[in-house]
Amino acid sequence: MSAAAERIFERGKKLLKEMVAFDTVSHRSNLGLIEYIEDYLNSNQIPSYRVVSECGEKANLFATIGPEKEGGLILSGHVDVVPVEGQAWTHDPFDLVERDGKLFGRGSCDMKGFVSLALAAAPEFKQMDLxxxxxxxxxxxxxxxxxxxRGLIDDLVKKSLRPGxxxxxxxxxxxxxxxxxxxWSYRAVVTGLERHSSLAPQGVNAVEYAAEAITFLRKMHREKIKDGARDEMFDLPHTTIHVGVVNGGSAVNIVPNQCTFDFEFRYVPADNPQEIMDRFTAFIKNDLEPEMKAIDPNCGFQLIERSVIPGLNIDADEDVVRLAKACASRNDHGKVAYGTEAGLFHSMADIPTVVCGPGDIAQAHRPDEFISLEQLRKGSEFFDRLLGRLATQ
Ligand SMILES: [Zn+2]
Structure with a gap:
């Protein structure tokens, strides 16, 4: 490794240990870690500002190195992590431990590893005449x-700062x-009408109507597998539709008056999620609700949006892809099934965005999550090459 890559690696490793020690599981405040990063940036004379959540307990941080003008590059990462409860960790998840060439800790891979390296590279960027x-x-x-x-991107768009x-x-x-x-993920709330089960036809069975709706989702999923839009570069080359949670009913002799279920679809770029949703709602409106409402007009389905994450699909010829390939020193590119913030940067702010970072996604969200030192080194070299490319621009 070059001297600069070595510096980024060593500094990044130290930053990673300190950042993992902040328990930033998503439902907790991240302000302690944000303050830590602000202090680090301040000590390197790098200005930053917060974009605070509505509840005031969490914040995004946006820092700029070099001239305040259009163009340039955003290096982006999240510092919240998934919970550790119920997972069999062999040591404290919030104390980074090095063993067998790996650094173990919650968020080491997803994705405080990348953020640490970006912060470690920041003083090197600062010294350049960007x-x-x-x-x-x-x-x-x-x-x-x-x-x-989303708040951070909204803010960027409002400021009309147009990173390239x-x-x-x-x-x-x-x-x-x-x-x-x-x-796209939703919660369906099915409202029925309670009766003694011996009088079942006089009630509206929320569990059974939920089951019919779930079966319809299953049918659409089978169609997607058989003859839906395909993109063979994805591990699963088609759109998937899935129900993850069902709750309803209290006793076998009561017609249940409520059932809820959570479902999602993860769609390939060639598919239109609105069409899937429209078909599902048409089935509910035309095939299920008339029967329910004939018994009691208050019965029916309510669909509540839970989260909508746009997909990402950018041309492999985009400058940002060329840049990432040059810095990663490789010519291939991939497509992945999991969602990221990249789709939001692209769709909300029209910024060509690529996903590229150290660590194996297979390690993410698991007990004994780790990032290998080899990946951390590769990440350091990525930033070193990025420094080289920005120096010549
Ligand atoms: Zn992540």
Whole structure:
């Protein structure tokens, strides 16, 4: 490794240990960690500002290195992590431990690893005479529907600061990723009418109507597998439709008056999620609700949006893809099934965005999550090459 890559690696490793120690599980405040990052940036004379959540308990952070002008590059990552409850960790998840060439800790891979390296590279960017800015965008609540970053992107659009490109450093084992599936998820609340089960036809059975709706989702899923839109670059080349939670009923001798179920679809770029949703709502309106409402007009379905994450699909010829490939020193690119903030940067602010970061996504969200030192090194080299490319611009 070059001297600069070595510096980024060593500094990044130290920052990662300190950042993992902040328990930033999504439902908790992240302000302690944000303050820590602000202090670090301040000590390197890098200005930053917060975009605070409505509740005031969480914040995004946006920092700019170099001139305050259009163009340039955003390096983006989230600092919230998924919970550890119920997972069999062999040590404290919030104390980064090095063992067998791996760094174990919650968020080491997803994705404090990338954020640490970006912060470690910041003083190196600072020393350069940049002709275009390098921005750091650090967000909260990614793991619960990419909620936090929306405020940050809104703010960017309002300020009409138009960064030219963005790299979201989710763990891709340093492969540039040009597309990911979009995700729409909903909760269905089915309202029925309670009766003694011996009088079942006089009631409206919320569980059974929910079951019919779920069966319809299942049927649409089968159609997607058989002859839906396909993109073979994805692991699962088609759109998937899935029900994850069902709750309803209290006793076998009571016609249940309520049932809820949560469902999602993750769609390939060639599919239209609105069409899926329209078909589902038409089935409910035409086939289920008339029968329910004939018994009691208050019965029926309510569909509540839970999270909508747009997909990402950018041209492999975009400058940001070329840049990521050059910095990762590889020519291939991929497409992934999981959602990221990249789709939001692209769809909300029209910023060409690629996903590329250290660590293996297979490690994310698991007990004993880790990032290998090898991946951290590759990430350091990525930033070193990025420094080289920005120096010549
Ligand atoms: Zn992540």
């Amino acid at each position: 002709s275009r800015p390098v921005h750091l965008a650090i967000s909260y609540d990614e793991e619960v529907g990419c909620l936090g970053v 490109m963005c790299i979201v450093g989710e763990p891709t084992s340093m492969q540039p990723v040009v597309a990911h599936k979009g995700k």
